[in-house]
Amino acid sequence: MKNDQIKNIIFDLGDVILNIDVPIASRSFADLSGREQSEILTIFKESEIFRHFETGLMDEPSFRNYVREILDFPDLSDEAIDTAWNSLLLDLPPERVELLKKLAAKYRIFLLSNTSSIHITQVNKILKASTGVERLEDLFETVFLSYEMGLMKPDPRIYQQVLEQAGLKAEETLFLDDNADNIRSAAGLGIETIHVQKPVTILEYLKDYAV
Missing domain, CATH: 3.40.50.1000 (HAD superfamily/HAD-like)
Structure with missing residues (x-):
């Protein structure tokens, strides 16, 4: 009314x-890294990476570098990270x-x-x-x-x-x-x-x- x-x-x-569709992003990162989706969700939750990024505590390069660090995947490209992160849109x-x-x-x-x-x-x-x-x-x-x-x-x-x-x-x-x-x-x-x-x-x- x-x-x-x-x-x-x-x-x-x-x-x-x-x-x-928020879960798509964790599936995308799981596919990229060869890990289980549940493991990805745990890693991201414990690191609070998205809260840090979405409150401006990290800029784009810092976010991408932190993704590489917590996934232990140093060769992951900027484009691959952005594509996975944007897959929920x-x-x-x-x-x-x-x-x-x-x-x-x-x-x-x-x-x-x-x-x-x-x-x-x-x-x-x-x-x-x-x-x-x-x-x-x-x-x-x-x-x-x-x-x-x-x-x-x-x-x-x-x-x-x-x-x-x-x-x-x-x-x-x-x-x-x-x-x-x-x-x-x-x-x-x-x-x-x-x-x-x-x-x-x-x-x-x-x-x-x-x-």
């Missing part, structure tokens, strides 16, 4: 705008971009994503191939990315920073995310939330806002 107080809409990226349905354009005529719209620079480069390629739109910044008033902010959802500080930087009131702001922890954290600040759960998409969740 539409909340008539809403003036601003903040979107997550993965599985909200862009379809993703699937398609971006054009109708979702059309929805964003409609909403932008009535609301201030923003993106807030836990992500890395390698992913964003690839997402922009997918976006252009699918819709002709050059980059995410062309669709949103501001694109807030975890690796640039030094914070990750569900840390409440990341939502507070978005509200303050954009000059938004929590009660006038709607946030859509596929992660329940992220939704709870935003709701705790008084932000209106929608927990996006497949197979339902933003086309259905936001149909009343787009008319």
Whole structure:
């Protein structure tokens, strides 16, 4: 049901705008290194490599070098690492971009994503191939990315920073995310939330806002 107080809409990226399949990345690294997927998942979890990369504690060369180190695979190429890491990024349905354009005529719209620079480069390629739109910044008033902010959802500080930087009131702001922890954290600040759960998409969740 539409909340008539809403003036601003903040979107997550993965599985909200862009379809993703996170386990594909660990399978890709398993195939590259000749290890079991379960072992890859354990290595990545213990090293916290993706949290470090997605909060900006590592740049791209440091990330790639650390992948080589923890997989004990010094000859792994930059391209192979990037391809494996990006393999979880699937398609971006054009109708979702059309929805964003409609909403932008009535609301201030923003993106807030836990992500890395390698992913964003690839997402922009997918976006252009699918819709002709050059980059995410062309669709949103501001694109807030975890690796640039030094914070990750569900840390409440990341939502507070978005509200303050954009000059938004929590009660006038709607946030859509596929992660329940992220939704709870935003709701705790008084932000209106929608927990996006497949197979339902933003086309259905936001149909009343787009008319």
